[in-house]
């Protein structure tokens with residue numbers, strides 16, 4: 447059987463072999479994972495994917511089949527393949543927990559290990575975190591506009607494959623959804639499974655009324671009737687009212703009941719349907735909607751005064767349609783030469799693309815009184831901030847912009863925490879409910895200005911003075927090679 451050790455780019459393996467024969471494969475090094483731009487032109491990213499990543503790293507090994515395949519490619523020599531047999535992850539990983547809100551340039555994940563292990567892990571780790579963080583962020587945008595409404599993830603049929611569907615559904619929960627129609631995701635991650643009915647159910651009966659009645663008989667406690675198969679206002683809503691009346695008379699009407707709209711003018715139809723329900727004595731009937739929805743459309747429908755309190759969101763969420771990839775990168779930021787740590791930098795003509803060298807962490811500054819986030823400072827590991835002292839913030843991009851936060855008014859949190867140490871998992875994995883609660887709490891630390899869909903406020907993220915000094919020094923040393 448092939449394993450996920452092959453779920454990588456060929457160049458990682460050819461570089462690993464190259465380093466092996468150069469005697470450099472076991473050199474200890476540090477890689478950072480970060481991204482440069484928020485997706486969806488938004489103000490933040492919700493970190494997700496750590497649980498999946500832990501599972502991947504924990505189990506990484508080459509099977510006999512993997513090695514036989516690698517041999518068959520003609521790229522690899524027996525001595526190297528023999529070495530791969532016992533290769534396991536032996537290093538340290540620090541990460542921001544799932545549900546954390548993060549910002550461009552911040553270290554989301556730090557891997558300290560042998561060079562060949564880091565290369566082996568890069569591609570798949572990036573894939574996992576790029577995908578899951580992207581969908582969690584999209585879901586959070588939807589949650590932001592939906593307020594307390596019910597949010598159902600409906601995307602499986604449009605997902606780009608099984609993994610995207612299943613892990614996307616989990617990410618949607620981290621972003622604040624209430625449940626999913628994806629049964630495997632429900633089983634695998636203990637998420638609520640939710641659902642209504644398709645048009646084919648309605649069409650399987652001699653009339654819509656019969657279809658509703660049969661459904662109500664079998665699922666009296668999951669009563670969201672699809673109302674738009676023939677004519678929403680002339681037939682769907684009146685038929686639903688008939689069923690609700692029958693159930694009320696029989697004493698079987700559940701607490702939560704209603705309809706789903708899946709076409710037409712959702713604002714208009716929902717308002718009219720609500721009026722009809724209210725007149726018939728069912729003012730609290732749920733009106734659910736679906737049909738190519740996303741955060742922008744939901745916001746627009748709300749602006750039009752729609753009466754919808756449950757939303758099914760599929761395609762646009764699961765495919766992150768308007769921003770289909772998160773450009774997270776994995777960069778070498780340091781390595782040990784003869785036992786001495788040497789910080790590394792990736793140069794670029796584009797200043798934004800120059801990496802931050804060294805072993806780093808991120809300190810988050812919260813206002814003590816409001817609990818809201820004020821800034822993030824990327825530091826060299828080991829640096830600390832004395833909360834009793836005034837804190838000077840100075841923008842990296844515009845050094846003339848600065849402000850001082852008085853001592854005693856702020857709280858500092860270290861954002862990267864240990865996940866693996868010397869190859870051992872040291873992190874107590876939270877369950878999904880705990881992750882969701884933490885994700886909600888994280889988002890509440892942001893003022894609404896950072897959450898808005900269009901032109902959000904940019905979070906203050908800066909380097910510490912020591913990190914800036916190190917970066918300047920390494921930049922100077924590296925550029926000296928050119929002159």
Ligand SMILES: Nc1ncnc2c1ncn2[C@@H]1O[C@H](COP(=O)(O)OP(=O)(O)OP(=O)(O)O)[C@@H](O)[C@H]1O
Pocket residue numbers: 708709710711712713714736737738739743746747750
């Ligand atoms: N009041 C509204 N304002 C803005 N957009 C709306 C409104 N009502 C519906 N929409 C959106 O307009 C798009 C097209 O709706 P329409 O009913 O034409 O869907 P459709 O795809 O043609 O229907 P079907 O799914 O039956 O083929 C959908 O994305 C829908 O969510």
Ligand SMILES: O=P(O)(O)OC[C@H]1O[C@H](OP(=O)(O)OP(=O)(O)O)[C@H](O)[C@@H]1O
Pocket residue numbers: 600601603604708736737738739758759760761762
């Ligand atoms: O629109 P999405 O956000 O992807 O939500 C999922 C959609 O999947 C279902 O129908 P399907 O799209 O299969 O058929 P339809 O277009 O005819 O409604 C459902 O009725 C929703 O419309």
Ligand SMILES: O=C(O)c1cccnc1
Pocket residue numbers: 600601627640641642643644736758760
């Ligand atoms: O349960 C539903 O209503 C549903 C599930 C998947 C896709 N569309 C709708």
